[in-house]
Amino acid sequence: MTDSALPEPLQTLALPDDALLLELPAAGASPRELAVLALQQSMAERRLQLPLGPQLELASPERLLNLNRFAVQLVCGGLMADQLAVPLAPWAEATTAPQLLLAALVDEEQGVVHFAGTLTATELQQAANPAADGLWLQVSALKGGVDRLFTLVQLLEPEALPRLAINPPELEAMAVFRRTAVQVLDWFAGQVDPALQALGAALLPAPAAQAAFRSLQAIEEIGDLQQALAVLELPLGIAGDGQLCSGTAAEQALERFRLLLIPTTSNPAAPGQPASSLPDGLLLRLEPTLREDLLPDGLSIQVQQGAVQQSVAATASNRLDLRFSNAAGLISVSLRYPGSAVLQIPPLQLPL
Template identity: 40%
Template sequence: MTNANSQPLAPLDLVPLPIDAVLLPAEGNAVSPREMVLEALQARLKSQNLNWTIGPALDLNNPQRLLSLNQIAVQLLTCGFTTDVIPVPLAHWYRDGAAPQLLVVGRIDEESQVVHIPGLLTGEEFRQWFREVQEDQKMTADSELEVPISEFKGGMERLLTFVQLLQPGAISRKELVGSSAYSGPITSVLDWLTGNVDEMLLDLGGRLIPATAGTFRSAVDASVEALAVLAIPMGLDDGQLYTGQTAQKCIERFQLLLIPSGTDAINQLFVRLIAEQTGDLLPERLTLQAKQGDWKQEKTSATDTALELVFENGQQPIEVKVSYPDSKSVTLPALEIPQ
């Protein structure tokens, strides 16, 4: 696989210039793509009177090294303006407690001396991307993971905001782990019983439905001793999956229901996809996946009105994902059922 730093760079006159791009002075000292990005970053810091240190002082221009930006560990990659997908070397991400905290891409045009930072991924955002693909690819520290440039959000402003507002210890440096362990965000199902919903689920449009509500009773068999129901609105439009308010505007709409059940305690979790209107069919090829440790379940709709997976209470959190061909998957934070 070609390293990002050696990708051919397209002439800038063939692509539009982003409004937040940085034009380097013709008399600048940068001679490599990494040096160009660093020079643009230093110019921006100077213009905003930010007296931040950038290291490592003795090996700053080595593309294999992490940057230390105001004591935040940054993996900096470079590519041309027309690059759509960038390979991310994983060696740093497998180092125990020393993984990058931010992943930043700098797009450059050497001929025109223009630099643009489309955005960044936090360590957790990158680990989330890794979890979505690791089941299909055998990843090691020698691997590279291809990530679309479109995943890098916020431009230079987001980078400066993160580094300015966050303390170095506030961003995890946890390394990547194999599929049998889980390193990402975890939300406790037990909280739902007291009316509390994790912010990550709220961002997906998740809301609690009373167990006695009619919409709940029509979706779950009467034999299920439901303790709560968390519903996430979902939709499909132009072949792409959406959640929350955006899903409400889709032509094809459905719901992901998470239903802890039991009597004195939670002993099962029902994961169910249902059409928004009772009796309607789910979109064909819509897939519901979940795993708990090494135990995986998956169902794909054909002429189904519902898809359902059931998990017993266990020591491992439950990872749930909804996918559709050629669409980005919707992945939930792992669901923990306290023992």
């Protein structure tokens, strides 16, 4: 007697909320052609009358889109792809390079297109990963969907977005930048990257870390103290010649302050229990070494993570704070002071 039980049905994959089901998908259409149809359908649904070109060869993967006078590279991948290959041919010359990149995830059989997000040329350089065979982009680094594209091309003038070349020297520079990235997770094993050690950075022990927060009565600023999983202290200062300095030189500086790098978690352990979660955020705090001092006016900290940029400057300030999440993309930190060279911190990588 044979077993007549039916096989288990295949589990269907949930589609992204903003995935678009094409009204009239063309039989045998390429992913690029389906993505262009989805773009046109999206504009029609929003009643946007934006010029889209080129009029000839719109479906050619070698051609850039021209949307409301902006040069847009359309990059396609499978609907469940977690990374995309970015063709580099359009980026060879700055004069003809794209200004924007639109990523489309396509299911050819079902006629479904999900616009994962839009990046400017500058944001692409920050978020993409160079490799021997070109440039790869994590889908998780993309945000904003197609609506961000529509917003940018309507609110900005084309001259506002630069065209940037991405050629072999640029790729090598990007690769070096990522090879020097500091893994924040190493701090939990008591390890400080040599590049940070060279700047005088040191991990604060737990009691000292808590005292650092209490000294400025800043517990409420980051929530419960247990959200701070570790604290790395970087001594900084302004030397007699007006230049930013760090480490031993900062100890003799006229103006002294410190940068605290604090990985945090939104899911802290119960009181008295060891930390059980990975960091999902990073708090950067710039404060005077002496509690009663103020930060020098004009001192600023600038941070970029993928497409997100933040900057804050001191004006009669006793503290500057910036917060970042564990979204894809290295965290680039720099300090600036009028008349001084920029002090660059090695790029930081939070666990994804």
